[in-house]
Amino acid sequence: MALSTSFTDSERIALEKVMRLRRDVRRFRTSPVDQKTMDACLTSFSLAPSVGLSQPWRIVDVISDNARAAVLDNFETANTRALRGYTGDTAKLYAGLKLAGLQDAPIHLAVFCDEATQKGKGLGAGTMPEMRRYSVVCAIMQFWLTLRTYGLGMGWVSILDAPRLKADLDIPDDWQLVGYLCIGHPDSEGLDPELEQLGWEERLPCPKPETR
Incomplete structure (x- = not known):
């Protein structure tokens, strides 16, 4: 199928809409997600840019009760430790954040970067090896936006002990955690980030590039 390389105003508006409605979701309905829908969303990874066309993302579907319990305990331990880094009103606010x-999320995906992949023949990664992980981040972002177009939400969990998670999930040594993703139907919709709504931080306006 031939695709037009130009975009209409309505298509640009649609792109802005999906970016505005993309939220880091922490509150999910427990209803299951249709597998065909998930498969359609996962195809976005194959369309993502990657350094040297290395496609270094490795996706683990965390489905067992034991594995999920280990991840939850990991999060709760890391979250308790993180709370100790705050004091006063900030600590009180942090303690109340979800x-x-x-x-609740019916789908858990752990996304890793294969640092030892031979695909791409090292192009670009020889001088900047971190570009492999950046490639995985780009792929996750495309996946995130695609999920939104299907009415699904995603939460990117960063309060985790990555080495412990790798050990608990029996992950190869050369794979490095980039994102632990919770996916499902959002419990509510909104344009504003929850952290902004609760007074944790404010979104900055469009940055103005510096000149050199």
Whole structure:
């Protein structure tokens, strides 16, 4: 199928809409996600840019009760440790934040970067090896936006001990964690980030590039 390389105003508006409605979701409905829908969303990974065309993303579907329990305990331990880094009103606010949807989200995906992949023949990664991980981040972002177009939400859990998670999930040594993703139907919709709504931080306006 031939695709037009130009975009209409309505298509640009649609792109802005999906970016505005993309939220880091922490509150999910427990209803299951149709597998065909998930498969359609996962195809976005194959369309993502990657350094040297290395496609270094490795995706683990975390489905067993034991594995999910280990991830939840990992999060709770890391979250308790993180709380100790705050004091006063900030600590009180942090303690009241819901920072992960681990118990409700029907789908958990752990996404890793294969640092030892031979695909791409090292192009670009020889000088900047971190570009492999950046490639995985780009792929996750495309996946995130695609999920939104299907009415699904995603939460990116960053309060985790990555080495412990790798050990608990029996992950190869050369794979490095990039994102632990909770996916499902959002419990509510909104344009504003929850952290902004709760007064944790404010979104900055469009940055102005510096000149050199």
